[in-house]
Amino acid sequence: MPADFMESLAAAQLSAALAEHGMALRGGFRVTAADDLPDPAPGRQARALLLVGNVGGAMWPAFAAARDGGTGANPMDNWTRRVIDPIAGQVGALALYPFVGPPYFPFQRWAMRAEAVAPSPLMILIHPVHGLWHAYRAALVLADDCDLAPVPAAPIPCETCADRPCLRACPVAAFTATGFADRTCASHVDGPNGGDCREGGCLARRACPVGQDLAYPPAQMAFHMEAFLSRRR
Ligand code: B12
Ligand code: SF4
Ligand code: SF4
Structure with a gap:
């Protein structure tokens, strides 16, 4: 075992x-x-x-x-x-x-x-x-005891990402010092200029260079964005 x-x-x-x-x-x-x-x-x-x-x-x-x-x-x-x-x-x-x-x-x-x-x-x-x-x-x-090893130490990508492109990509600067301005985001995404985020997914998330080959397919991006908007309308 x-x-x-x-x-x-x-x-x-x-x-x-x-x-x-x-x-x-x-x-x-x-x-x-x-x-x-x-x-x-x-x-x-x-x-x-x-x-x-x-x-x-x-x-x-x-x-x-x-x-x-x-x-x-x-x-x-x-x-x-x-x-x-x-x-x-x-x-x-x-x-x-x-x-x-x-x-x-x-x-x-x-x-x-x-x-x-x-x-x-x-x-x-x-x-x-x-x-x-x-x-x-x-x-x-x-309810069973499982032998679960501690999480191995791994590099945290954000600690060495000097440029932080994610924080420059949002057209309405929804990521603020106090948190995610979800209503600012939602009104942009739901508005006339929000097509890129609405159809292709969050521009800030897409700007991150890590794991880009794993980005969700466009239909999934649009599905999650619509689910987010429906909770914010
Ligand atoms: C409520 C919620 C939201 C609210 C946030 C409102 C707020 N300011 O609290 C809204 C609707 C804005 C939101 C949006 C999104 N969310 Co959300 N959300 C949740 C949910 C259901 C509960 C969060 C919570 O209160 N937890 C209770 C506390 C006690 O848990 P915690 O772990 O200790 O707390 C952490 C979070 O609260 C976090 N946090 C605080 N504020 C916010 C705001 C956002 C946007 C996120 C992502 C996290 C976050 O910080 C805490 C410490 O790490 C979680 C699922 C869950 N059960 O945790 C998903 C969750 C955090 N969301 C997630 C995601 C992916 C999103 C979206 C990016 C995409 C989407 N699915 O809609 C969007 C962002 C919209 C965009 N434009 O792209 C994922 C994150 C996955 C990950 N890799 O970390 C989660 C875990 C759901 C999942 N199925 O995996 N979300
Ligand atoms: S772009 Fe990616 S790796 Fe860089 S700070 Fe943002 S989330 Fe972290
Ligand atoms: S979905 Fe668009 S408006 Fe909302 S946080 Fe991401 S880049 Fe900003």
């Missing part, structure tokens, strides 16, 4: 089930009492949390083929539940989702404990290889 759960047969089987839907296992960590997570099964406390996510455009074809005909609200969230709940059931896990809230589960804090990601100036977590082209879709909470 390998020391690290991520190297185990169970992790390989889970990864294979997720890969059928273009998703991937994104690491995990041992849960502490401070995490205050719900019990994964009656009388059984949470011991480990595994993160599920998407990297690059891998998930888009699976979602596009299975979505609710484009008519239902939150089609990606609904599809995610449809594919993840049965996988969680197979491994005896409780599935938690980033879109359930408020209050929301702290997925970005969990991600920083699960894999080598760090905050970027755009607030999205940056990964040394995937850049800004990844997200989290679910967490699987297990």
Whole structure:
């Protein structure tokens, strides 16, 4: 039995089930009492949390083929539940989702404990290889002890990126010292000059040189932007 759960047969089987839907296992960590997570099964406390996510455009074809005909609200969230709940059931896990809230589960804090990601100036977590082209879709909470190795140290791209092109690319300077001005962003994207962001995705995110080969396909960019706008209209 390998020391690290991520190297185990169970992790390989889970990864294979997720890969059928273009998703991937994104690491995990041992849960502490401070995490205050719900019990994964009656009388059984949470011991480990595994993160599920998407990297690059891998998930888009699976979602596009299975979505609710484009008519239902939150089609990606609904599809995610449809594919993840049965996988969680197979491994005896409780599935938690980033879109359930408020209050929301702290997925970005969990991600920083699960894999080598760090905050970027755009607030999205940056990964040394995937850049800004990844997200989290679910967490699987297990009652079993998993040997999860600590996250290995990895370079944080933003620390050596002197030019910070991401911060110069937004036409309305929506990334401010106090945070992301989401309403400034949304009114630009929804307006007459917002076509580039609306159809091709956030210009600031696209300006980052890390992982550019993993940029989402245009249809996925437009889908996420429309979902963002629909929450801000
Ligand atoms: C609410 C929310 C938003 C709000 C932010 C409002 C606000 N100022 O709080 C809005 C609607 C603006 C937003 C927009 C976007 N979001 Co958002 N959002 C969330 C959500 C659902 C909850 C955040 C939260 O309150 N968490 C609770 C706290 C307690 O968790 P935490 O981890 O401790 O807190 C961190 C975040 O709150 C973060 N933060 C604070 N303000 C903002 C603002 C933005 C824009 C982001 C990305 C993060 C962020 O800083 C904290 C420390 O790291 C998370 C999912 C989740 N459950 O976390 C996604 C999440 C943060 N969003 C994400 C993304 C990708 C986006 C978008 C870039 C694209 C999109 N899907 O729409 C857009 C930006 C729009 C654009 N023009 O491109 C991803 C980030 C992935 C990553 N690599 O890090 C997440 C994790 C969802 C996911 N499925 O993976 N988002
Ligand atoms: S452009 Fe540079 S500072 Fe901005 S997210 Fe990418 S690596 Fe980080
Ligand atoms: S989507 Fe466009 S307006 Fe909004 S933050 Fe990105 S570059 Fe700025």
